[in-house]
Amino acid sequence: MNEIVISVRDFRKVYDDFVAVDSISFEVHRDEIFGLLGPNGAGKTSTLECLEGLRRPDGGRLDILGVDPTREPRKLHNLIGVQLQTSGLPADIRVAEAMKFFCAYHGVAPRYDLLERLALTEKQHSQYRELSSGQQRRLALALAVAHKPPVLLLDEPTAGLDVASRTELHGLMQELKDQGTTIILATHDMAEAEKMTDRVAILLRGKIVTIGTPREITATGSGLTKVSVRTEHSVLHKSDVNFPTVHQHLLDEEYAIFYSTDPGPTVAALLDYIGAQGDKLIDLRVERPSLEERFLEITSTGGAQ
Amino acid sequence: MTAFANHFAFEFKTGLRNSNLLLMNYLFPLGFYAAMGVVMTQINPLFTATMTPAMVVFATMASTILGLPGPLVESREAGIYRSYKINGVPAASILAIPVLTTIFHTLIVCVIISLTATPFFKGVAPANWGAFALITLLTAITCGAIGALIGVISNNSRATVLWSQLIFLPSMLLGGLMMPLDMLPQSVRPVSAFLPPARAMEAFLGLAYNQETVMGPMTSAIILLVSGLLAFALAIYLFNWDSRNKTRRGHPLMALLVLVPYIVGIFIGW
Numbered sequence: 147m148n149e150i151v152i153s154v155r156d157f158r159k160v161y162d163d164f165v166a167v168d169s170i171s172f173e174v175h176r177d178e179i180f181g182l183l184g185p186n187g188a189g190k191t192s193t194l195e196c197l198e199g200l201r202r203p204d205g206g207r208l209d210i211l212g213v214d215p216t217r218e219p220r221k222l223h224n225l226i227g228v229q230l231q232t233s234g235l236p237a238d239i240r241v242a243e244a245m246k247f248f249c250a251y252h253g254v255a256p257r258y259d260l261l262e263r264l265a266l267t268e269k270q271h272s273q274y275r276e277l278s279s280g281q282q283r284r285l286a287l288a289l290a291v292a293h294k295p296p297v298l299l300l301d302e303p304t305a306g307l308d309v310a311s312r313t314e315l316h317g318l319m320q321e322l323k324d325q326g327t328t329i330i331l332a333t334h335d336m337a338e339a340e341k342m343t344d345r346v347a348i349l350l351r352g353k354i355v356t357i358g359t360p361r362e363i364t365a366t367g368s369g370l371t372k373v374s375v376r377t378e379h380s381v382l383h384k385s386d387v388n389f390p391t392v393h394q395h396l397l398d399e400e401y402a403i404f405y406s407t408d409p410g411p412t413v414a415a416l417l418d419y420i421g422a423q424g425d426k427l428i429d430l431r432v433e434r435p436s437l438e439e440r441f442l443e444i445t446s447t448g449g450a451q
Numbered sequence: 452m453t454a455f456a457n458h459f460a461f462e463f464k465t466g467l468r469n470s471n472l473l474l475m476n477y478l479f480p481l482g483f484y485a486a487m488g489v490v491m492t493q494i495n496p497l498f499t500a501t502m503t504p505a506m507v508v509f510a511t512m513a514s515t516i517l518g519l520p521g522p523l524v525e526s527r528e529a530g531i532y533r534s535y536k537i538n539g540v541p542a543a544s545i546l547a548i549p550v551l552t553t554i555f556h557t558l559i560v561c562v563i564i565s566l567t568a569t570p571f572f573k574g575v576a577p578a579n580w581g582a583f584a585l586i587t588l589l590t591a592i593t594c595g596a597i598g599a600l601i602g603v604i605s606n607n608s609r610a611t612v613l614w615s616q617l618i619f620l621p622s623m624l625l626g627g628l629m630m631p632l633d634m635l636p637q638s639v640r641p642v643s644a645f646l647p648p649a650r651a652m653e654a655f656l657g658l659a660y661n662q663e664t665v666m667g668p669m670t671s672a673i674i675l676l677v678s679g680l681l682a683f684a685l686a687i688y689l690f691n692w693d694s695r696n697k698t699r700r701g702h703p704l705m706a707l708l709v710l711v712p713y714i715v716g717i718f719i720g721w
Binding site for chain 1: 453454457458461464465468469526529530531532533534535536537538539540692693
């Protein structure tokens, strides 16, 4: 996983006076799923569009497997598969026709097996306009991977998909990664990023504020683990109980919630206390800090670490 | 070649599947032709002399200048060209294929008109069918290229309508379709000299019907050819993949260069 497939160096993109991307650098390695996270306007789509050769960078250097997307667009199109945020297919094109059309331009045989894999076989004679938004996104993904590109750029691939389609798509992404495809995934869905990506970069106002594995990023936050406890007689619903390593103690109607820096001793102390008070445990939940919480923390502080 | 053939087949079928294109390619020109054949030949029996070329030119304008630009703009606005670019579809194919398929549809309608005008409406048949066919093809190519150019320079569908009507309406009034150019006042004839359909009518009448014309028929045919090639070259040069990406080659007003052959034509004596 050490071979660098995508290299972005001091990349900058400006629209009139607005700096959309401000000298960012990162690398993506072979077989890696790399997440680009950030609020709207953070610069994710500008970065992807320059990598796709749709826009010219205003500074820095981009490289995909030794190809400069701006200078060598003809070499680029067989190296990358792209699922755009807006699907970009003619409304009248039929599903099977679209597969044939794009495969022909990539010089490969149509991949009807992908239509079956993504549950589109029944719709192969339907026009694009007749598909649901989930089916349209699945078709866009099928077309993006049909020519087996070594690099896949996905912009919000699961937006609007139901749970089953989402799971299927995650499975396909994992399979592609296992087969050696390098994937950049731009998403607003933190759970998806946490589940699917090997590393993520969080962009804010055109700059990368943090980069690393989801675990590394969540570990650099406040680091508080949420422990929620529900008991039969609510003995924890008292404001004067104290437990080791607990920083915050909240109560809701059913659960007592503790934020702890070290959940092991906290849970042990809680169980001892419940037993000593003659109460009975109904439910205990331990939730480590999520990427979403860390993301919200970063974006709410404007990227200050 | 396979990719080009696939693309062509898809675009051709779109011309039949899409109700707007079906209207502009077939229903509108054939409906208008039938109405003119029934009504106009009774109001003005002299119309039969120019009916066939006039309806061929009308059908060509309907599908190319009125029908072609809108879908080009809509495809650009919908991000279809972005997706084409990423997948390696060349700009020339994006423009050439809709033009070619529209020409193909137009030629089908032109054949229907040419073969039915005489038996159904007593339209005068061409004296030279070979010249008639060549000028029909030339008119379709030129109008198709102008339609593509309008689609390329228009920022939205409203601009498309404006540009298309700027050519279509004067062409209907001053292009020799409804009445021969020699019946128009002298003062408006210079305007006709700038209209591709007027040039097409003069080429038809002079070369396919051996009639006297106001403008030189061969000059008109050459002007049509040169302006068609120029319009297509300008359309490729000014083509923009993406409505969100405002950086483009050349200014849209460069499209007016397509008038150069017509201006030269006036200087060399029509």
